[in-house]
Amino acid sequence: MPEVKTIFKEVLPKQQLSMEDVSTMVLCKPKLLPLKSVTLEKLEKMQIEAQEAVRQQELAMKEQ
Amino acid sequence: MEVTMDPLFLAWSYFRRRKLQQCSDICTKILQENPYDQAAWSLKTRAMSEMVYIDEVEVDEEGIAEMMLDESSIAQVARPGTSLRLPGTSQGGGPTPAIRPMTQSGRPITGFVRPSTQSGRPGTMEQAIKTPRTASTARPVTSASGRFIRLGTASMITNPDGPFINLSRLNLAKYSQKPNMSRTLFEYIFHHENDVKNALDLAAQATEHAQFKDWWWKVQLGKCYYRLGLYREAEKQFRSALNHQEVVDTYLYLAKVYQRIDQPVTALNLFKQGLDHFPGEVTLLTGIARIHEEMNNISSATEYYKDVLKQDNTHVEAIACIGSNHFYTDQPEIALRFYRRLLQMGVYNCQLYNNLGLCCFYAQQYDMTLSSFERALALAGNDEEQADVWYNIGHVAVGIGDLTMAYQCFKLALAFNNDHAEAYNNLAVLELRKGRIDQSKAFLQTAASLAPHMYEPHFNLSILSEKIGDLQSSYTAAQKSENAFPEHVDTQQLLKQLQQHFAEL
Numbered sequence: 001m002p003e004v005k006t007i008f009k010e011v012l013p014k015q016q017l018s019m020e021d022v023s024t025m026v027l028c029k030p031k032l033l034p035l036k037s038v039t040l041e042k043l044e045k046m047q048i049e050a051q052e053a054v055r056q057q058e059l060a061m062k063e064q
Numbered sequence: 065m066e067v068t069m070d071p072l073f074l075a076w077s078y079f080r081r082r083k084l085q086q087c088s089d090i091c092t093k094i095l096q097e098n099p100y101d102q103a104a105w106s107l108k109t110r111a112m113s114e115m116v117y118i119d120e121v122e123v124d125e126e127g128i129a130e131m132m133l134d135e136s137s138i139a140q141v142a143r144p145g146t147s148l149r150l151p152g153t154s155q156g157g158g159p160t161p162a163i164r165p166m167t168q169s170g171r172p173i174t175g176f177v178r179p180s181t182q183s184g185r186p187g188t189m190e191q192a193i194k195t196p197r198t199a200s201t202a203r204p205v206t207s208a209s210g211r212f213i214r215l216g217t218a219s220m221i222t223n224p225d226g227p228f229i230n231l232s233r234l235n236l237a238k239y240s241q242k243p244n245m246s247r248t249l250f251e252y253i254f255h256h257e258n259d260v261k262n263a264l265d266l267a268a269q270a271t272e273h274a275q276f277k278d279w280w281w282k283v284q285l286g287k288c289y290y291r292l293g294l295y296r297e298a299e300k301q302f303r304s305a306l307n308h309q310e311v312v313d314t315y316l317y318l319a320k321v322y323q324r325i326d327q328p329v330t331a332l333n334l335f336k337q338g339l340d341h342f343p344g345e346v347t348l349l350t351g352i353a354r355i356h357e358e359m360n361n362i363s364s365a366t367e368y369y370k371d372v373l374k375q376d377n378t379h380v381e382a383i384a385c386i387g388s389n390h391f392y393t394d395q396p397e398i399a400l401r402f403y404r405r406l407l408q409m410g411v412y413n414c415q416l417y418n419n420l421g422l423c424c425f426y427a428q429q430y431d432m433t434l435s436s437f438e439r440a441l442a443l444a445g446n447d448e449e450q451a452d453v454w455y456n457i458g459h460v461a462v463g464i465g466d467l468t469m470a471y472q473c474f475k476l477a478l479a480f481n482n483d484h485a486e487a488y489n490n491l492a493v494l495e496l497r498k499g500r501i502d503q504s505k506a507f508l509q510t511a512a513s514l515a516p517h518m519y520e521p522h523f524n525l526s527i528l529s530e531k532i533g534d535l536q537s538s539y540t541a542a543q544k545s546e547n548a549f550p551e552h553v554d555t556q557q558l559l560k561q562l563q564q565h566f567a568e569l
Contacts, residue, residue: 025493025524026554028486029165030422030459032391033415033452034177035384035406039122046116 072103079111087111106245109252112228117255120287121316121347122178148328148358161549164392165486166517174357175388176381229253231262240269250284264288279308286317295325310341312348319351328355346376353385362389378409387419396426414443418453425460433460451481458490467494485515492524501532512544519549526558535565 071090078087091108165173239246254263271281286301302318315338322331338348353368366389369382387402400423421436437457444450458473471494477487492507511521522545529538539562545555
């Protein structure tokens with residue numbers, strides 16, 4: 001079958017026979033996300049609330 | 065006629081039901097009518113400290129100044145296995161950075177974060193100063209300028225009439241004589257006002273009044289000394305408190321002191337001593353496991369976490385740490401069981417769904433993968449979390465061979481968090497596959513400067529430079545890669561090749 005031959009070509013290694021030793025680029029690994037402790041969550045919540053309160057007060061100051 | 069409840073009783077009821085703001089409001093009213101009502105005053109201090117209370121055992125934020133100008137260290141270079149600062153030296157048989165990502169301090173990432181593990185200890189001054197540039201790892205200059213101060217000032221600002229108790233006008237000597245009021249007052253000063261110096265004064269006078277026989281005041285003194293950075297004094301107070309009364313908390317505080325002055329082995333011994341008095345105590349076992357984990361001894365950390373689970377099978381930290389350990393030791397299906405258990409227990413957040421998604425994908429349960437990630441995205445609270453989830457979806461895309469989608473995912477990760485070094489590195493690899501060498505090189509350089517602790521960008525840069533014939537840059541990059549991950553075989557081979565090249569010249 002001549003048309004099949006045109007589709008599939010044999011692959012011959014040009015540089016070396018073994019491809020095992022060629023160093024390739026590495027991807028960074030998938031990252032499991034650490035769960036947060038209750039204390040940390042509370043700290044973050046308190047900080048966000050505090051920032052929000054400060055922002056509100058500053059807004060109120062500007063309006064005055 | 066309407067029968068009204070006694071306001072103080074109502075306030076107590078609110079306090080017990082943790083409706084602290086209402087409790088404090090009622091107390092304020094009582095105090096307006098009768099400023100000398102001690103019960104209301106004491107209850108209000110308790111409610112206000114309860115509002116900002118955080119577990120003191122958990123709080124530990126080390127600033128740059130504490131880290132770099134450290135006077136408590138005995139030796140410049142500690143012997144292997146005796147220091148928390150040289151995490152790479154212990155042989156725990158844990159996974160290498162080739163499998164498990166590292167934190168900035170060169171420790172494998174853990175399954176659980178606490179305030180103290182949030183950002184590990186950087187190795188050099190240069191690194192320490194550099195770190196705050198990325199938003200997610202900002203570190204205060206000293207712990208005195210850290211969260212405590214910010215929270216303290218915030219509590220003042222929100223109150224338009226000024227602070228509830230004016231500390232500078234307070235006669236501490238008078239209050240220290242009244243044991244039923246001094247304790248609530250101390251907790252208010254310590255937790256709400258964050259005024260450690262006044263708290264210390266009060267504690268010192270109160271302990272004197274108790275004729276140095278009250279363990280509670282000694283523990284409070286120790287806490288104040290710890291906050292002020294006087295670790296040896298803190299140690300003395302805690303030790304003395306333990307002589308009066310064996311309390312689990314005191315063991316935890318004392319161990320915290322030892323960890324801060326970098327004596328993990330003493331801390332471990334102390335925990336074991338504590339376990340003799342309180343067999344099977346979960347917090348002590350967790351403490352041991354944490355130290356092993358920080359010393360990079362993952363396998364024994366896991367053993368202790370398993371002991372924790374034998375005592376308390378709903379311990380989130382233990383489940384998460386064992387789960388992540390299984391994931392990175394190539395057993396994603398077992399990790400999946402642990403994370404599923406967390407889900408059953410009612411943990412419902414972005415991190416958990418992200419981890420479930422990854423475990424499902426690598427355990428070949430493809431039906432659940434994308435829906436887990438969708439939930440993770442929906443639950444993400446901030447841009448950093450969003451970026452991490454997209455980064456992991458990128459990995460799934462790489463896994464199924466859809467490189468276009470992977471490219472878009474990593475781009476999205478960068479759109480959410482411009483400092484995501486891992487995404488830069490992976491994007492560089494994809495760019496190189498498309499043949500865009502310059503773009504790839506730029507991404508790698510960015511990744512390397514953002515995260516000098518990771519070996520991947522250095523190694524990739526080294527390979528890329530070698531391919532385009534820039535041997536000098538290849539060599540310097542390979543050296544950096546070797547510093548970050550000395551056991552990496554490919555880096556060593558590359559270095560050897562390059563050295564041969566240079567020798568032939």
